[in-house]
Amino acid sequence: xxxxxxxxSGQGYVVxxxxxxxxxxxxxxxxxxxxxxxSGSVGLAxxxxxxxxxxxISLRLRQRYAQKE
Numbered sequence: 881x882x883x884x885x886x887x888x889s890g891q892g893y894v895v896x897x898x899x900x901x902x903x904x905x906x907x908x909x910x911x912x913x914x915x916x917x918x919s920g921s922v923g924l925a926x927x928x929x930x931x932x933x934x935x936x937i938s939l940r941l942r943q944r945y946a947q948k949e
Contacts, residue, residue: 902938
């Protein structure tokens with residue numbers, strides 16, 4: 881197994897890292913949802929939405945690279 885750019889093993893790191901990022905963003909969205917809703921501020925309500933969108937984007941990237949392997 882080599883870590884040279886352009887080989888199949890070099891792309892093997894993308895799938896687990898994007899999976900962890902998607903999980904992290906989903907966790908942050910869940911943690912920040914209750915304080916945002918209970919505060920009543922529109923600005924704070926955008927934070928969980930941004931984290932949720934980042935989680936979905938990470939999942940889409942993970943699926944794209946998982947299909948290539």
